[in-house]
Amino acid sequence: MHEPLHYSDDEIRGVLRDVRVIAMVGASPKWNRPSHFAMKYLQQKGFRVIPVNPANAGEVVLGEKVFARLADVPVQVDMVDVFRNAEAAGPITDEAIAMGARVVWMQLGVVNEAAAERARRAGLRVVMDRCPKIEYGRLFGELGWCGVNTGVITSKRLRSGR
Amino acid sequence: MSEKQPDFGFATRAIHAGARPDATTGARNVPIYQTTSYVFEDADQAASLFNLSTFGFIYSRITNPTVSALEERVASLEGGRAAVAAASGHAAQFLAFFTLLEPGDEFIASRALYGGSITQFVHSFPRIGWKATLVDPGDPENFRRAITARTKAIFVESLANPGGVVVDLEAVAAVAHEAGIPLIVDNTLASPYLCRPFEWGADLIVHSTTKFLSGHGTSMGGVLVESGRFDWARSGKFPSLTQPEPAYHGLNFHETFGDFGFTMKARAVALRDFGPAMAPLNAFLTLTGIETLPLRMDRHVANALEVARFLEVHPRVAWVSYAGLDSSPHRERARKYLPRGAGSVFTFGVKGGYQAGVRLVEACQLFSHLANVGDTRSLVIHPASTTHRQLTDEQRAAAGAGPEVVRLSVGLESLDDLLRDLDRALAATG
Numbered sequence: 262m263h264e265p266l267h268y269s270d271d272e273i274r275g276v277l278r279d280v281r282v283i284a285m286v287g288a289s290p291k292w293n294r295p296s297h298f299a300m301k302y303l304q305q306k307g308f309r310v311i312p313v314n315p316a317n318a319g320e321v322v323l324g325e326k327v328f329a330r331l332a333d334v335p336v337q338v339d340m341v342d343v344f345r346n347a348e349a350a351g352p353i354t355d356e357a358i359a360m361g362a363r364v365v366w367m368q369l370g371v372v373n374e375a376a377a378e379r380a381r382r383a384g385l386r387v388v389m390d391r392c393p394k395i396e397y398g399r400l401f402g403e404l405g406w407c408g409v410n411t412g413v414i415t416s417k418r419l420r421s422g423r
Numbered sequence: 424m425s426e427k428q429p430d431f432g433f434a435t436r437a438i439h440a441g442a443r444p445d446a447t448t449g450a451r452n453v454p455i456y457q458t459t460s461y462v463f464e465d466a467d468q469a470a471s472l473f474n475l476s477t478f479g480f481i482y483s484r485i486t487n488p489t490v491s492a493l494e495e496r497v498a499s500l501e502g503g504r505a506a507v508a509a510a511s512g513h514a515a516q517f518l519a520f521f522t523l524l525e526p527g528d529e530f531i532a533s534r535a536l537y538g539g540s541i542t543q544f545v546h547s548f549p550r551i552g553w554k555a556t557l558v559d560p561g562d563p564e565n566f567r568r569a570i571t572a573r574t575k576a577i578f579v580e581s582l583a584n585p586g587g588v589v590v591d592l593e594a595v596a597a598v599a600h601e602a603g604i605p606l607i608v609d610n611t612l613a614s615p616y617l618c619r620p621f622e623w624g625a626d627l628i629v630h631s632t633t634k635f636l637s638g639h640g641t642s643m644g645g646v647l648v649e650s651g652r653f654d655w656a657r658s659g660k661f662p663s664l665t666q667p668e669p670a671y672h673g674l675n676f677h678e679t680f681g682d683f684g685f686t687m688k689a690r691a692v693a694l695r696d697f698g699p700a701m702a703p704l705n706a707f708l709t710l711t712g713i714e715t716l717p718l719r720m721d722r723h724v725a726n727a728l729e730v731a732r733f734l735e736v737h738p739r740v741a742w743v744s745y746a747g748l749d750s751s752p753h754r755e756r757a758r759k760y761l762p763r764g765a766g767s768v769f770t771f772g773v774k775g776g777y778q779a780g781v782r783l784v785e786a787c788q789l790f791s792h793l794a795n796v797g798d799t800r801s802l803v804i805h806p807a808s809t810t811h812r813q814l815t816d817e818q819r820a821a822a823g824a825g826p827e828v829v830r831l832s833v834g835l836e837s838l839d840d841l842l843r844d845l846d847r848a849l850a851a852t853g
Contacts, residue, residue: 293672295679298476305468305477369681392681403478405441406486407690408494409505409683414431414439419446 266372266390270413273396276364276386280339281309283393284331284362286353287344288312290322295368296344297322299394306397311338331356340364342393343371351376358383368392433500433616438714441495455707456488475674475691485695489703493710497636497646500615500713501628504651505683507690508644508706512611512631513543514699515645519607519627521693522685523575523661526552530576531569533560533590534821535583538811540609541822544578559821563594570602575660576627577604581620582612582761584796585770585806585823585830587744589756596624603658611635612768612796616720617761626653627685634797638712638719642705647689651682664688670696719799719835724764726841727833733842734771739779739849741772741827767833768796770806770823777826779852780805784829786851789836789844801834801841 283303288310289296300310301323311334312322318329328334331341331353341357343350343366350367354376357365365380367373367389377387388396398404399411402419431439442453461480463469471477480486490508498506509515524530532544534557544555554573558565566577577599579590592608599606605626610618614635620628630636632644655664655677664684667673670692676684694700724747731745743750746757747765757765773779783805784792790803794810804810806824819825833841 292474292476293667293674293679295675298474298679301471301476305471395681398478402443402446405495406478406480406488406491407505407683408486408491408498408507408686410440410495410498410503412430412499413443414435415443416439418444418449 268388268391270400272386273388273391274400276340276366276388277393277397277400280364281307282336282338283308283310283340283342284313284334284338284357285310285342285344286313286331288314288322288327289344290317290320290327295392299342299344299368299392302394303397306401310342311336331360334360338362340366343367345371347371347373354380358385364388366391366393369395434717436496436499437616437716440499441492442710453489453492453707453710455703456483457703458487459483475671475679475687483703484698484700485690487700487703487706489710490701490706493632493644493701493706493713494646496710496713497615497630497632498648500716501610501648502615502619502621502650503628503648505686506646506648507686507694508632508646508701509694510645510699510701511643512609512629512633512645513539515629515631515647516540516543516609517697517699518689518693519629519647520548520553520576521697522664522689523605524553525663527573528552528575529554529556529571529573530578531556531558531566531574532578533580533583533588534558534818535560535588535590535823536578536580537584537609537611538806538814538822538824540580541818542813557821560588560590560595563591563598566595567598567601570598570604574602575604576607578607578609580609580612581618582746582766582768583823584612584768585828587746587751587753587765587769588823589746589753589760589765591756592620592623592625592760596626599626600624603660605653612766613761614716614720614766614797616716617724617763617766621650621652623760626650632709633795635720635723636713636716636797637705637709638716638797638799639708640795640798640800641712642708644701644705644709647686649683649686653685655685668692720763722835723767723833726835726838727767727769727831728764729838730831730833730841730845731769731771734845737846737849739774739852741774743769743771744823745769745771768830770828770830772825772827773829773849773852775827775852777807780827780829781808782852783848786848787844788847789840790831790848796830796832798832799835801836801844802832804830806830 608620676688746753811824
């Protein structure tokens with residue numbers, strides 16, 4: 262296992278506040294897959310999530326049409342969320358750079374430092390080895406509901422919304 | 424990427440972790456959510472909650488906001504990733520083993536354990552197909568020698584009840600990890616203020632929160648904490664965590680929830696299906712207790728050390744087993760694993776054996792004769808006639824609960840009053 266990466270709460274919060282449209286590469290139509298969980302949760306929090314998965318291209322998942330490749334997505338994408346392994350994350354990151362995304366996010370367990378460096382050099386923000394669903398829940402008050410140590414300590418009331 | 428943020432100190436987390444002001448009302452203290460159930464926003468949100476694809480509350484058997492605050496607080500104090508609370512420490516142990524074991528599986532436990540745990544492991548667990556092998560924890564190699572292909576965990580108490588035994592956590596963790604299995608540590612008698620098992624390699628921690636965490640003898644409770652660092656997938660021994668789980672519609676807990684997948688499964692399957700949930704009021708009282716844990720533990724330790732020194736030179740006392748004494752064979756380990764003190768529960772041997780032990784507990788006027796530890800009040804018990812009476816002579820001796828043994832849980836009263844009470848009670852044994 263690699264060493265844990267550290268991102269400040271402000272950095273993650275900034276990314277989640279800054280993006281609206283997410284292309285999720287590897288999104289699954291199966292309800293019990295982690296990508297499906299994350300997609301549905303992020304939709305409920307007001308994000309538009311566009312599934313990208315060649316195995317299901319043309320199908321509709323959670324109300325969104327599935328595209329085969331990132332390049333096929335017809336709208337401006339703010340963030341590319343990589344639900345693929347570290348090797349696949351390399352070319353996906355290059356496509357994200359080419360399509361003008363501002364953030365590349367690699368899921369839990371996915372770290373590709375070379376791809377991340379290319380993205381950072383191109384001006385993108387990069388998060389690796391995290392899940393946007395879990396981070397959203399952690400920073401906006403919901404993850405502690407299932408006993409997770411969020412690390413958030415504050416005397417301020419949580420304001421609803423983002 | 425940035426540098427790791429500085430962590431808040433232990434005393435700050437004891438007061439604040441898990442307890443942000445209420446979003447709706449601004450209530451500063453954690454409200455007691457005395458409710459069984461929670462209204463869904465709509466059918467779709469209800470489905471998401473049941474599928475675990477969103478976070479939220481369904482039914483207080485599984486999650487409750489007051490209990491959640493306690494879970495997060497204990498997880499924070501232990502330096503863990505997540506926690507799930509239960510109705511008692513025994514229930515927390517059950518949740519841990521039910522999440523780890525299949526019928527026919529085995530685990531290895533230190534034989535220096537709370538008598539109730541030995542009974543649970545040796546008598547009740549075999550009836551659901553789990554086998555516990557007890558070993559002398561003095562030599563970590565004893566654990567290694569007992570490992571079989573079906574061994575799925577090692578279980579120890581950081582500071583054993585009642586024997587004053589301090590286990591070499593780092594060495595036992597190494598044995599567990601070489602075998603690809605987790606080390607479970609019962610940290611009840613030390614509390615996270617005195618001992619931090621995750622820092623020595625433990626993977627799961629269980630507590631009876633009934634004891635020092637709640638601290639005032641008011642509330643039953645338990646908690647199971649996950650470090651988030653055990654690699655369940657690499658181990659290959661825990662398919663129910665790393666493969667589609669039939670008990671939850673084929674969900675893969677490890678893949679879906681990552682480093683808190685164990686806790687999610689303990690909650691969504693074991694707690695859901697067996698139902699030993701903690702009551703919200705008990706969670707509230709335990710949260711309140713934890714706020715003063717650092718202050719209380721310092722005083723518990725200071726009083727216990729003085730009581731142990733007093734007993735060590737008392738003519739009617741045969742021996743004292745307190746890891747905080749220089750005479751203890753566990754002193755060096757205590758310095759390593761319990762740097763702030765060796766707790767306040769320990770045993771001593773009264774001269775005159777079984778009858779003297781019984782007479783002593785009956786003669787105490789300030790120490791309360793009861794079966795608990797970790798109260799503000801000082802407590803005394805004669806294990807051979809009470810907590811450990813269902814064990815064999817051999818098991819009692821192995822657990823440090825022989826006929827002459829008296830166990831104290833030294834409370835927070837004025838030290839002189841405690842010494843006077845014990846002196847008077849010892850005089851009655853002659």
